[in-house]
Amino acid sequence: MRVMLVSVLFAISACSNGASSSDGTTLTWWDYFGYSPASDQAVNTLITRYQDAHPGVQIKRTPIGFADFHAKIVQAAASGTFPDIAVIDTPDVPLLASQNAIGDLTWRFASWPDKDKYLEHVRDGVKYQEKFYGVPLRSNTTALIYNADHFAQANISAPPKTWAELRTAAKSLTSADHSGLCFAAAANEQLTFNFLPLMWQAGGDLRTVGDAPSVEALKFVNALVNEDKSVPRSVLQWGHSDVEKEFAAGHCSMMVNGPWTLPSVEKAGFAWAAAPLPAGAKGPASPLGGEAWVVGAKSKNTDAAWQLLTWLADPKNSAKEIGGGLGSIPNRDDTLKDPAWKWNNAVEAFAEQMPSARARSVYGPKYPQMSEAIWTMAQQVMTGERDPQQAADAAKAKIQPLLG
Amino acid sequence: MRRLTPYLFVLPAVLFLGALLVYPVVLNVLMSFQDVSAGNLLGGAEWIGFENYRAAFADEVFVDAAWHSVTYAAVSVVVQLVAGTGLALFYAQSFPGARALRSLYMIAYAIPVVVSAELFRWLLDGRSGFVNWVLGTRDVFWLADTSLALPAVIGIQVWLGVPFVLVSLTAGLVAIPREFGEAALIDGASAWQRFRWVTWPLLRPVVAATAVLSTIFTLKSFDLVWIATQGGPAGASEILPTLAYRLVFTSFLFGKGAAIMNVIFAVLFVLSLLYLRTDRRTS
Numbered sequence: 065m066r067v068m069l070v071s072v073l074f075a076i077s078a079c080s081n082g083a084s085s086s087d088g089t090t091l092t093w094w095d096y097f098g099y100s101p102a103s104d105q106a107v108n109t110l111i112t113r114y115q116d117a118h119p120g121v122q123i124k125r126t127p128i129g130f131a132d133f134h135a136k137i138v139q140a141a142a143s144g145t146f147p148d149i150a151v152i153d154t155p156d157v158p159l160l161a162s163q164n165a166i167g168d169l170t171w172r173f174a175s176w177p178d179k180d181k182y183l184e185h186v187r188d189g190v191k192y193q194e195k196f197y198g199v200p201l202r203s204n205t206t207a208l209i210y211n212a213d214h215f216a217q218a219n220i221s222a223p224p225k226t227w228a229e230l231r232t233a234a235k236s237l238t239s240a241d242h243s244g245l246c247f248a249a250a251a252n253e254q255l256t257f258n259f260l261p262l263m264w265q266a267g268g269d270l271r272t273v274g275d276a277p278s279v280e281a282l283k284f285v286n287a288l289v290n291e292d293k294s295v296p297r298s299v300l301q302w303g304h305s306d307v308e309k310e311f312a313a314g315h316c317s318m319m320v321n322g323p324w325t326l327p328s329v330e331k332a333g334f335a336w337a338a339a340p341l342p343a344g345a346k347g348p349a350s351p352l353g354g355e356a357w358v359v360g361a362k363s364k365n366t367d368a369a370w371q372l373l374t375w376l377a378d379p380k381n382s383a384k385e386i387g388g389g390l391g392s393i394p395n396r397d398d399t400l401k402d403p404a405w406k407w408n409n410a411v412e413a414f415a416e417q418m419p420s421a422r423a424r425s426v427y428g429p430k431y432p433q434m435s436e437a438i439w440t441m442a443q444q445v446m447t448g449e450r451d452p453q454q455a456a457d458a459a460k461a462k463i464q465p466l467l468g
Numbered sequence: 469m470r471r472l473t474p475y476l477f478v479l480p481a482v483l484f485l486g487a488l489l490v491y492p493v494v495l496n497v498l499m500s501f502q503d504v505s506a507g508n509l510l511g512g513a514e515w516i517g518f519e520n521y522r523a524a525f526a527d528e529v530f531v532d533a534a535w536h537s538v539t540y541a542a543v544s545v546v547v548q549l550v551a552g553t554g555l556a557l558f559y560a561q562s563f564p565g566a567r568a569l570r571s572l573y574m575i576a577y578a579i580p581v582v583v584s585a586e587l588f589r590w591l592l593d594g595r596s597g598f599v600n601w602v603l604g605t606r607d608v609f610w611l612a613d614t615s616l617a618l619p620a621v622i623g624i625q626v627w628l629g630v631p632f633v634l635v636s637l638t639a640g641l642v643a644i645p646r647e648f649g650e651a652a653l654i655d656g657a658s659a660w661q662r663f664r665w666v667t668w669p670l671l672r673p674v675v676a677a678t679a680v681l682s683t684i685f686t687l688k689s690f691d692l693v694w695i696a697t698q699g700g701p702a703g704a705s706e707i708l709p710t711l712a713y714r715l716v717f718t719s720f721l722f723g724k725g726a727a728i729m730n731v732i733f734a735v736l737f738v739l740s741l742l743y744l745r746t747d748r749r750t751s
Contacts, residue, residue: 135717159720163508243595251700253718293607298594300612300701315596432719443702447614450702 088120089368094137095151095355097390098127102327106389110382114375121368141165146360148369154189154200154356155253155424155431161192162429166358170195172370178377181396189423190356198356199373202386203395204322205350205421206258207413208342212335214242214317223339227265227284230342234294237317244294246316248304249446253432255439257351258320259285260424265344270427270434271467273441274460280345282445282452289446300446322353323391326408338410340417352421354392379404393418430466437462493733496726504722513723520727529703530711530728536618537707537732540693541686544625548682549675551626552633557663559634560641570638577631585695588624592696611697614704621693621705625686632685633678640674641667673746680743684736708732 093111097103104127111123126147128136134153137160140146146165160166173179173196179187182200190198208230210223218237224230234244248254260270262284268277288295299307308325310316312332319325320341329336341350357376359369376382379399386392388407393414394400400415427434441459444450450458500520502513524530559570576584591598594609610620644667652662690709693699699706699714708728716725 138720251698251703296595297607297609297612300609301589301593301697433721436714436719440702443700447612447701447704449614449704 088122089365090122090124091149091365091369091372092147093123093125093149093151094128094133094140094147095125096128096130096133097151099130102388103390106385109389110376110385113381114372118371121372123372144362146362148360148363148365149372150358150360151201151355152198152358154352154354155427155435157190157197157356157358157425158192158427158431159429160358161195161197164361166197167361167363167366168195169197169199169359169370176374178374178396181398183395183397183400183418183421185352185421185423186354186395186418189352189354189425190358192425192428198358199377200354200395201357201373201376201382202390202392203352203354203418203421204324204391204393205352205414205417206261206320206322207338207340207350207410207417208318209311209321209325209329209336209338209410210318211242211311211314211316212337214314216335218317223337224342225339226342227344231284231287231292231294234288234318235292238292238294242315242317243296244292244316245288245318245320246295246299246302246307246310247320248302248307249299249442250301250303250306251439251443252303253435253439254303255442256435257353257424259438259442260422261341261349261351262344264349264422265341265346267344267346270438270463273438273463274456277346278456278459279452282442282456285442286445286452290448297446300443323393323408323411323414326391326410330408338413340413348417348420350417350421352423354395430468434463434466496729496733499723500726500730502723504726505720516723520723521731524724524727524731529706530708532703533699533706533708533711534731536705537687537709539618540622540625540707541683543622544629544686545679545682547622547626548629548633549679552630552678553637553675555630555634556637556641557667560638570634573631573634576627577635581628581689581691582695584628585624585692588627589696592620611705612701614702617697617701617705621696624692624696625689628692629682629686633682636678636681637671637674640671644670676746677743680739680746684739684743687739688732688736 095107097107107125107127111125115121115123134156137146137150137152137156140150141160141163150166152160152166157166161168179196186200186203187196189203190196190200208223214237215221215223218233220233220236224233230245237244247258249258259281262281263269263273263278266277266280266284268275268281272278285295289297289299302310304321304325307316307319307321308328311319311321311325312328314332314334340348343349357373359366359373363369376386379396379402383399383402383404384407387394387405391407392405393411394402394405395418399405400418405411405415424431424435437459441455444455444458445452449455499513501515501517503516503519504513555573559566589611590596592610594600594607594612597610599610600606600608608616610616648666648670649662652666657665688709689707690713693705693707693710694713697705699710709732712725712728712732715721715728
């Protein structure tokens with residue numbers, strides 16, 4: 065009996081699968097936006113809205129945990145089970161493009177007027193070897209978020225605008241109860257995300273690590289952590305979310321973090337604000353985070369997928385969900401100053417940096433190994449294990465052969 | 469048919485072991501001889517012989533991690549055994565509350581490693597950590613200092629491992645007939661003599677088995693270090709399992725990661741054989 069029931073159920077599900085594909089198009093969609101009820105809801109709302117407007121299209125969404133997503137997408141790429149649409153972290157674009165897992169959208173981009181509206185670096189984020197592989201619907205960067213109550217106590221009237229000002233402010237904000245500045249510096253990509261901007265601000269780059277600007281950046285964090293002790297060494301075991309908690313608890317007066325922390329900072333119960341990251345000797349720079357909406361290389365529904373992506377890219381259809389719901393910072397010339405994207409007062413400080421935010425995907429498919437060399441280098445200096453020049457030389461020796 | 473029946477009974481177990489044990493192990497060994505990266509995971513990877521192993525052994529990161537693994541396992545197991553044996557002997561005496569206190573240790577054992585590791589991360593924090601408060605020290609960054617991170621994770625590992633030793637040895641002690649000790653007492657043996665010449669010889673096989681098992685557990689332990697330090701700072705607490713994980717899932721160097729896992733596997737295999745031998749001798 066049970067066997068029969070199961071086979072009947074199978075037959076029914078098989079039928080329903082067959083029926084939907086003959087009626088119209090079913091697009092499979094993977095993302096990691098299930099991290100909060102608000103973000104999950106935002107994606108579902110967009111999908112429902114699109115399906116209502118396009119009766120022929122069914123979207124089958126699979127939310128996957130962020131921790132598993134990386135491994136899952138690589139497996140899917142290798143086993144040929146890549147979905148029609150996947151929302152991937154931009155630094156993964158070169159890797160997946162180089163293994164032919166994601167489709168080349170260059171010719172579609174060519175005839176798409178909206179592509180020119182995206183900021184240059186945002187467009188760089190979805191490119192690999194001069195070809196376009198995805199639509200950058202959500203972007204973000206980091207900013208300096210500060211506790212305004214602590215600023216008032218320390219008689220600091222305006223947020224620091226340069227490295228020198230940042231160092232002075234962090235020093236005077238450090239007390240027995242709280243540290244001046246915190247940022248994620250655990251042994252992973254998050255530290256690279258925080259450290260690369262310092263190298264860029266000094267006029268350096270990942271490719272030329274070992275040169276004077278990279279050593280300057282290392283000397284700067286060394287001064288903050290080991291000389292002034294205004295950045296607690298605890299950050300070496302903290303990720304973005306740990307830093308967010310410590311800031312909300314009043315243990316850090318300033319933090320470098322992304323817009324995803326704003327909802328919880330909002331509830332912290334003290335006055336706060338956000339400012340652009342302080343500029344270095346060669347001006348401002350910040351890290352570009354966010355995702356590329358990509359299409360599977362073997363997808364049979366590329367046309368339908370592209371239609372969906374361009375629909376989502378239109379701010380008229382999605383500004384509320386991608387902005388407030390997914391915490392995106394506006395990433396186009398036409399949305400940068402648009403009040404519709406100002407889902408929080410702090411968005412302005414983040415948006416101001418978007419034109420100088422740089423993508424990590426320009427470093428190619430071997431970026432994960434280069435990133436490891438960068439965060440190891442920064443940790444070596446922050447722990448006092450090596451001096452800046454030694455650490456930079458060691459990182460150079462690891463990165464040079466990977467550049468190829 | 470009758471001759472086939474017994475084989476049919478073991479068939480499920482054989483299939484199970486084949487699919488879940490032999491297949492992945494063989495696959496991993498094959499992978500370690502190939503240049504497998506994200507691009508050729510499903511096939512087409514080039515055969516490169518022992519290149520992955522050669523590269524690993526020439527890499528100072530691997531050598532450091534191997535030493536950390538050995539130190540981590542050796543120190544944890546020795547401290548665990550000494551502390552566990554002491555506690556087992558202590559709780560073997562009958563005094564009010566002995567049983568209740570002994571079962572309290574099991575609670576520590578029952579807590580998932582993820583939870584205790586996360587807890588220790590905050591207990592050991594340099595600024596607001598409980599451990600610094602108790603010791604009256606300030607700004608000692610246990611998990612963020614290159615010379616303290618490995619000792620600190622060893623400390624956590626000992627805390628996690630003592631209950632296992634306590635329980636195993638308690639079972640061993642209970643199995644020793646009381647009369648032996650009483651006879652020695654009547655003969656005038658001191659407490660130390662009774663331990664040295666009566667309890668210890670009978671307990672030794674259990675201690676040996678516990679030691680081998682603890683070594684296996686700590687050598688393959690991944691979650692504790694991964695959560696507490698992720699192998700940092702600057703690789704100071706990197707052990708072989710965290711290094712292999714990073715190579716495979718962060719850098720997508722599947723071949724090199726497989727080679728490192730095979731090194732761990734070989735060591736664990738030898739230890740398992742050792743365990744089987746001590747176990748056989750016991751029974």
